[in-house]
Amino acid sequence: MNTDIYGNLFTAMAILAASAVVSPIVAGTKRKMAGWINFIMVTIAAIFLLHISYAVIFKAVPQGSTIINLGPLGIYFLVDSFSAFFIAIVSFMAVMSSFYSIEYMDHYHDYSLSGFYFNLPVFILGMIALLTVDDLTTGFTIAWQLMTIASYFLIKFEFREKNVVYGANKYLVLMELAWALIVGSTFLVSGSSMGDSLHLITENLGHTSPVMMYAVYGLILIGFGFKAGMFPFGQLWLPDAHSIAPSPISALLSGVMLKTGIYGIMRTFFWMIPHGEGVHFNGFLWGTIIASFGVVTLFVGTVQSMKQSDSKRLLAYSSIGQLGYIIFAIGASLVLFNSESQYMKLLALVVIIGALYHVINHAVFKGLLFLVSGSVLYTTGTKDLNKLGGLINFMPVTAIVAGIASLSIAGVPPFSGFASKWTIISSTVLAGSEVMFLVIFGIIALFTSAVTLSCYVKFFGMTFTSTGTEWTVKKDIKEVPFMMLAPKVVLTALCIIQGLLPFVYYNVIIDVFRNSSISTLTSAFRHAEFNNHIFSSMNGISFTVPGMAGAVSSAAVPVVILIVVSLAFVLAKLFKNSGGSEEREAPTWLCGYAELNNLNRYPDRSMFASLKGFFWWTGGNVKK
Template identity: 50%
Template sequence: MDFNIYNGLMMGVLLLVASAIVIPLFARHRKLAGGLNFVVCLVAGVIFTGVACQVLTGAAAPATFDLHLGGWAVPLMIDGVSAVFMALISLMAAVTAFYCVGYMEMDHYRHYSLRGFFFCYPVFVAGMIGIVTVDDLTTGFTIAWQMMTIASFFLIRFDHHDKVIVRSANKYLLLMELAWVAILAVGLMVPGCTWGSSLHQIAGQLGLVDPGLRTLLLALTLLGFGMKAGMFPLGQLWLPDAHSVAPSPISAMLSGVMIKTGIYGILRTLFWMTPDNMPTQELQHWGMVVALVGVVTLFIGTSQAVKQVDAKRLHAYSSIGQIGYIIMAIGCARYFLGPEVGLHALALLALFGALCHTLNHAVFKGLLFLCTGSVQYTTGTKDLDKLGGLFGLMPVTAVVAGIAAIAVSGVPAFSGFTSKWAIVGSALLSGKAVGIFVIFGIIALVTSAMTLATYVKFYGMTFTSVGVEWNEKNDIHEVSASMLAPKLLLAAVCLVQGLFPFLFVQLFGRVLATSESAMTRVLGTPEMLSSLAQSYAGVTFRLGDSPVAFSLPLVMIAMLVVALLFALWLRKAGGAEERTAPVWLCGYQTLNSANRYLSSHIFDAFKKFTKWTGGNVRGA
């Protein structure tokens, strides 16, 4: 046991719990309390990130130890996978806490006390850290799950004067408690296991039980974690409502990191809870089922997102679709780890895509919710039919929202492209070996185009069209520096993720090297990692003594710059002249709100074609 890792983990959690008690005492001074909440989240985040770095760079991983609570011993484990999720939660918690300082000054929230908010926020963060570090499905899992769930419930219903918000929060709480019951039942139903049994013990016992009982137990676990992740059809029951009614920074936390705890649970279930003596064919069946659920989730969620006119509901449905990519990749990786050695490289690629998209989605979707929060803060609405023309009024928010929208759409040289291409490529390259996965890859590729359409609509109707000048107040302006800084930081991370993906290949290698499971023993070999680093993009360059691929984004940008310079030269050489003319208004003499194109009209034919997928709005 590494006491530095243990002490760091305990110090960070206790700091968050202590702040939940102390900071509400200062809630009357709203900005002071917000600043203190940010400082605590930042310090705790630095501690957790330090622990994560120590695990990822050290030789002692995975770090396992027990936390003694009275007569209970709670098993804890921090390996490479836990470390990445800890760092991700820490980043988003600190950034969002800083954003809250300004956002919670919004006129709509001024008549609410912030005591409950500043009590629940650090407890929420501590609960998520607990979920990714406990090593059981009973005692420690229950404590962490309830901290995360109950705190987030009160954060979602912060605007409790609205009955719709209260109903959405109540539904969220009910379904999350049902998910907890399903997972807890597994921990108690496994023969030979009881309160506090570790995942290693559970996996060992699952290898001894009847296949029918094992199928039931694994299904319950995936059901519970799938509910949290937003997997179809479970995500549609709560996610769009909860994410759209919560304060925008809380929506960023819910969509950015909380639903990723469900992804973490699915990873643990398929790669850590499956016993070593489990038949390969049975494992591949689970991989096929999970991949199928993933592809349905990504298609249905994205097609529902296209139909939305509420910006936050659009982001929420889009989150379901993006989670579908991750679930599909996890299922593909589980299937590819079968007896065919030739498919193991594709398992590595799919798993890299899943982890990379988890990180990417947390950043760009959190950024999109923060940008929408800024729009709502200054205009008072998130209805796309009432927005438009904000590029000139909120230029910084418009630019960072554009970066996030391009990233989520998977445009080359931005963060979403790398992870989506890894996921789609792993499915398409399976070829004749697993023909159904080729179909999955094609669906995922088409769905990426649907995501692009969704965010062309969101960005166009919010920033580049006209309309806000007729529908909302006239004193619209850019938000304060305290609300801009977090968005600029996340936008910078998006660019780094897109331009330098080889950094994440190296991180992925450390995750495999510091995680102990049958998966990592097969995929974490130097030969496998070398094949990923050298062959992924087809373009390599040398970083020190090692050849590294993933230079493709930089190569593409260089080609675009050359093409742009050539176009400018050609234009100048041809003597082209510019002239201005009034906009043609299709026969209307003046442009006003009565004759402009609305968000609810965009992609009308497509919305009618996909009416069967649900999520229909205003007759769509």
């Protein structure tokens, strides 16, 4: 069966463009209707796109670069399984976010939704285009600008607030700077011109002088680093932009838009590598640079996240931290891939699988967390952790969802973040036996995952438990409507599935790499004998070292962990009931002002104060 990949792609793009025309017209009078139209059209487009992804990843439909003529411009497109993987994530999260928007956006009574429903499909269209164009000049510019300008207006949605406009403008300026860096880098490649396909650029890179090559890769890394929130560039725009945008947009920005930066970095450093004699591409050096940036990003981003009092800012900084894990894994993989020993090369493949798995996981749980903070904002009207509290009784479903998302992002087994972080950390630590700095980086990553936990203990604790709020007395808060719960429940289910069945996703990711367009990484994946060394167990992951038969190097089987913990839970329950004691509910004694006194609350600035003080030098401090 042959699927018309590019036909489907352009159909999907046309549907998104049509949605940008139709929904805004309706939005003037019927706000919810516009949301529904937008959701339905995005869903149809997503079905086309997911079909492409399915065909390219599983059926291995061979795809070359195709030139499409749009008037005088010829633009190269390339859909291989690697871009198909990202397309699938973008389309899925777009559907979730569009559905959530129907109800959520309705509560902005002072703002017209026409602009929103124009920009949302254009934004999605831009991301899809960015993932499919196969050049770094013409097509890239169109896609990047569609994505950037549409998202600029989405971020600026509440344009009457001064700080929103400021944050959005900063976002726009920095994204244009990133664009200029990336496009500018291609002009340093000797003999390249506008509209060259990546393949051609790669060939020309081979003839470029070594110094220029460093400049080209450096500029591209910084350019995409801006997008991916890499330290120190991410800190400049990301927390402002993500915290001021409407929540479904924050979910898209954080869940998928940042991943286009990851896509760019991976494409550049694994695919855009010239072969042949006399070519000086120092993979080990570039890997070291990227891994170092990654590890600094994950540490600094997460520690800064711990310091935040604004729930959406906390999530935004934490996005920087989580993207740091992915960047670190990419760099580590590049280092290992360019080392000598067979063992290291095998670990390189494991790390890169972990990186892509974290891409999916982060899209799901961070999207979910932004939707949760959106729901809390919707019902209570605040995102200040110092004013929230006690919502567990009023919004029970949102609380459970938030709890699972928090455990997932913190990497507690058996939820989703565990599997991907485990993969990244265990393989880098094992690689440490030959590349010393990787074990240190791995330990920092492990340390940081404990800090991540503290961020989310705070996020969950200060929002859903705790006390001292007016609604604990008035009891006037209700759970959000079903329309806003449904996408969250779906994403929560995914968090659990991805945590329990990492093996399934691993096989998909292996297919992604095997069927992607030709590169050294692809051929390494095609030749690796996974069955002998990696992933031997049923539902979990384990890998062994070649030459050490029988010794399992590392294993984690979330299903078994879940069973053990559940059995232990039953034991705990039996133990608890063994004394036959009676249970009675009693309010917490807080000196007679149990519900009223706001001073009973433990303020956010005191939470982890000693640690915040210890890490003052990482920046991102919150002024009193």
